[in-house]
Amino acid sequence: MAEPEATADKKTTKQDPIIQLIVFRLGEEEYGIRIEQVKEVTITPEIARMPKTPRFVKGIANLRGDIIAIIDLEERFSLRPAGQELPATTYTLAIEAKDYTIGIMVREVPQPLSIPLSVIENAPEFIQDINIHDKYIEGIAKVDGRIIVVLDMLKLLTPSEIMQLQSKSESSAAPGRTKA
Template identity: 60%
Template sequence: MESQNIRDKKDVSVVERVHLIVFKLGNEEYGVRIDQVKEVTITPEITRMPKTPSFIKGVSNIRGDIIAIMDLEERFRIERPSGMFTPHTYTLVMEAKEYTMGFIVHEVPQSLTLPVSSIDKAPTFIQDININENFIEGIGKHEDRLIIVLDIFKILTSDEVMQLKS
């Protein structure tokens, strides 16, 4: 009976947390859930493919797999600050059921764990009206930073996914 009372007195509040990979696009910070990222690598040589949207930079060989490479800044129409030069880019590789895709980022991605309670739902009016699904999961707050949390699986439209599969 006494052990029950001790257990009752312990603080059982567990803070639910989300682990993100954080990177910059333009001047803003973005994050994706770490479980959506298979690996992070320095971007290998990219071979341009005909008749692909401009934000699809081409394909690369990453660990023996040929995968499409997308430039997220171009996809989201984000301008890079002038004078911002990086010697390499990095590729976040994600694997969906139907396809594998690489996303180019221009800085070394960082790992960050946030309490789920610090991520607010994004207002619907800031979503891309051309994409049916809501790819912005929310806006995370960490100290004086705002991090736009993306659902990487919803960035492509279903038509674009069909093009990738063929």
């Protein structure tokens, strides 16, 4: 019986899938998003502020003809060091979900990283339990002495936040509106 188990272990090791992440910094930590969730990475376009939105929503922007909400995750997660402002040039990761596209603003050029799926460990339960939203931390990757928090961007926003952002983007894209 021990022999088939050993064979099964060898297959698992051989077939450990490789995933690709887009890695970026928020505060002093590194975060990653699966590359299939990222539509594109670009220099942040001009942002038009929107009234009655949470502080972490920087506004809306025209990204190749699509009006999308731009979100600052450092502010959302309270990770920006006190007194530190955003640099003059930031980058936006366009995250595409089934019903919407949002932009995630980051300070530095995000970098691709390929890692074996097996290096992503589940986040400790106490961290998941204190998250406001439905387990948006996919796991923690340990790679060459680095710790990368892997986010599931599709679970980051609550349904009501998504509805609010969609309605603001759609009303701003209405005919007769001018670009801010």
